[in-house]
Amino acid sequence: MVSTPDAATAGRPRGRSAVAVPELVEKARAGDLRSVGRLISLVEDESPLLREVMALLAPHAGHAKVVGITGSPGVGKSTTTSALVTELRRAGQRVGVLAIDPSSPFSGGALLGDRVRMGDHAVDKDVFIRSMAARGHLGGLSWSTPQALRVLDAAGYDVIIVETVGVGQSEVEVAGLADTTIVLLAPGMGDGIQAAKAGILEIGDLYVVNKADRDGAATVRRDLRGALALSQRPEGAWKPPILMTTAQNGEGLAEVATAIEEHHAWLEQTGELLRRRTRRARDEIEAIAVTTLRQRWAGLGRHAELDGLAEQVARGETGPWAAADVLLASHLE
């Protein structure tokens, strides 16, 4: 059984009647990979069925540990993810992987790539691997990722790894979605630039220097340690450890798995876990509310209304704020 259902058909049944949401949810919860895949496709497709899906899933979520892995291209994110999956499987954990490319509106290519790169796990039915595109004009990531996480969480995966390419703002955004964020570095990547990147010193719960067998790995660790010592964290905050790995042969991954456990225990003890998940839910609710409104504005009759207002503003007949007031007022009845 292949754990990545075909993106071209999943969630797009021949007839609408083919989707019975409660049945699909039930099958996904029972571990049917095809049903899990279809639910995630509903998220990708921004399906109106999600309202019902999420309501049914909500009571069953909250058990999975969400681990974010981010880093510049070339540091070995996919290899590290794959090696971490191996380590977690050894401990009997069921693992979900969401690979997110915030810069690409396409998921097909990346999906195929993942299938190849994650080949070791492609036939393991306790590993679910899925690439997700960040579609949508605004708030794409904060809208889709929490909903996809809820699918995997309710489907009983113990650990969900969210892998993202580190590109500016989206890196920080995705870090906000995880319980534990791993920042990956490697020697020979222009380390000064890596460390100087906005936010990198603030978002990591664990730092992993990959390719530890190469020249310069110790230097990366030393520089990172120095930078972290200088960066200000509040009193009583978690002190992020720096770990060394050679993901290619699995070296150091057991220590990463242990550090994830330790961080998770700390999150639970301090109440930070609920705070982080509340913050994630806050962003999710806001993103859904804003998207709902925008869809109403783009709706049939409303579309003409917004266009009419826009033409008035373009002609200088009214100001944009007054037009926004009219738009909001017409949806506040």
Place this chain on the structure above:
Amino acid sequence: MVSTPDAATAGRPRGRSAVAVPELVEKARAGDLRSVGRLISLVEDESPLLREVMALLAPHAGHAKVVGITGSPGVGKSTTTSALVTELRRAGQRVGVLAIDPSSPFSGGALLGDRVRMGDHAVDKDVFIRSMAARGHLGGLSWSTPQALRVLDAAGYDVIIVETVGVGQSEVEVAGLADTTIVLLAPGMGDGIQAAKAGILEIGDLYVVNKADRDGAATVRRDLRGALALSQRPEGAWKPPILMTTAQNGEGLAEVATAIEEHHAWLEQTGELLRRRTRRARDEIEAIAVTTLRQRWAGLGRHAELDGLAEQVARGETGPWAAADVLLASHLE
């Protein structure tokens, strides 16, 4: 007189009573550069005074030609902008320049950089140069740029150049704001990658190959011509010309200025100008409406409400869609 008012003080008067909006607007319209700068600072600061400012400016806007200049780092955007300003000044046009860095939350450094790079024009009172950061969590550019454009437009600038670093999505966003979008290329920049970049073939009204005196410029033009021939534009659409410049010594800029005029005439004749400006206003209204709502949600009593909903979702007691409904309903009275 220096045309870029000090970012540290503009728009931040000592006492709130110091800002009399109608007076500030009147002075800006009369050509007072300091007042223009303060109005743009109000945009950057997301001031609540903007509601009144935009209403007062709206009837006086719509005359300026908005020219967007975008391209990868290193193609010579600033040099080309500066040379184009020189050309336009020769023809007696008053010129505003907005330099936007979508990846940076800071404007101070870029401002200083612009002052140096645009040194030729720093003492010309008919040239207004301003760097703008793209602040705000969502929709930063589509919120702030149209409002800043309205300030310069109403202040009587004949041409407003919006210069942006081409970085993925924001490049396309900014192109949507201009009447005429110039895509800048140069030899030796990894040309295949340049042309393959998402959107570049769709967004340009004019293509300019800069550094035309260097090896490879003719190849860039040939490749671009081929790619444009393959890209599908609808019947009767504008056929974007490819121009060659050496911005360093001003060569070819007269032709660019002429092409801008020709494109503008085409926009007016076909009614496309009003359509583009209506689309721009549409995005602006939507961005203001969404921002207004988010501010309400983040407001004092409402903040607690959203947090309460978020905690319920985090605990699995309710779904995110139901929570979004509650949030929207409580603001729809």
